[in-house]
Amino acid sequence: MAGIGSQRRCASVILQQFGFAPFRGILSPEVFVTAAREADCAPKRQRPLIPEVVAWLMMYVGLQTTSMTQGLAQAWGLVRAVCPWLHQGCVSEEAFCQARKQLTIGFWRTLWGHLVRRFEATFAPAMLWKDTFRLLAIDGADVDLPNTPAVVRFFGKPRNGKGEGRQPQAKLVALCSVFTGFCVAFKFIAKPFTEHHALRHLIRRLRRNDLVLMDRGFFSLRRHLAHPATWGPFPHAALRSARRLRQAPTAFG
Numbered sequence: 001m002a003g004i005g006s007q008r009r010c011a012s013v014i015l016q017q018f019g020f021a022p023f024r025g026i027l028s029p030e031v032f033v034t035a036a037r038e039a040d041c042a043p044k045r046q047r048p049l050i051p052e053v054v055a056w057l058m059m060y061v062g063l064q065t066t067s068m069t070q071g072l073a074q075a076w077g078l079v080r081a082v083c084p085w086l087h088q089g090c091v092s093e094e095a096f097c098q099a100r101k102q103l104t105i106g107f108w109r110t111l112w113g114h115l116v117r118r119f120e121a122t123f124a125p126a127m128l129w130k131d132t133f134r135l136l137a138i139d140g141a142d143v144d145l146p147n148t149p150a151v152v153r154f155f156g157k158p159r160n161g162k163g164e165g166r167q168p169q170a171k172l173v174a175l176c177s178v179f180t181g182f183c184v185a186f187k188f189i190a191k192p193f194t195e196h197h198a199l200r201h202l203i204r205r206l207r208r209n210d211l212v213l214m215d216r217g218f219f220s221l222r223r224h225l226a227h228p229a230t231w232g233p234f235p236h237a238a239l240r241s242a243r244r245l246r247q248a249p250t251a252f253g
Helices: 002-018 031-037 051-063 068-083 093-101 105-127 147-155 195-205 218-225 236-251
Strands: 131-142 167-178 184-190 210-213
Touching: 002 051, 002 105, 031 105, 031 184, 051 093, 068 093, 068 236, 131 195, 167 195
Parallel strands: 131 210
Antiparallel strands: 131 167, 167 184
8 A cells, every 4th residue: 555655654754853752742641641541551550661652662663674672772762752751771572562462452542533533623624625525545455464373373374376475464454535645544354354344344434425436546646636627527426336335334234
């Protein structure tokens, strides 16, 4: 998915040049405290690896292609710049993994919900086509996963004519804004399932006046559709498809 790949590179550049300060302006410490409290994973006693610190470390390590040990060492200094109470030496990989396990899926869902609400409150007009339709696109990308026994058992490894792949893979299917590139919603599924399985979940996020593109090359339409001179009547067939998509959640139960 070209859009996601470019955004990942952009985030890595910002992190390297400016650290976590710009991102902390979006996700404040109070947001992490609220998310941990609502997900019932707030620490019972004071410790350096509070949910905010663990989350920033995870985000940095996830963006890097180095090993976890190298990623932690690089991230620790960046996190320490915005969380000065942390000691100078980086925590061990074991301590990080233990703290990571404490963050539940509810914690991450709360953080994601905050991001989506704040983005739309700030940039909602930039997501619209003809100042009316929220133009979205759905596409998927294969994601390499850690080669651990538990992950292999759940997701499996891809196979082809040459045999089994070296590491497990999953499919990330995202619902993105065409004009801004922002990911409105996503679903993570095992490779044997098609993108249509993820679509059953993602269409529940659609609203009235949403238009969804489901084909390759949709991000190449940004400049074309964003320019008023190119606007023409939207095909009636596409509008009918959009209405069917909007009603589909009830059909899927």
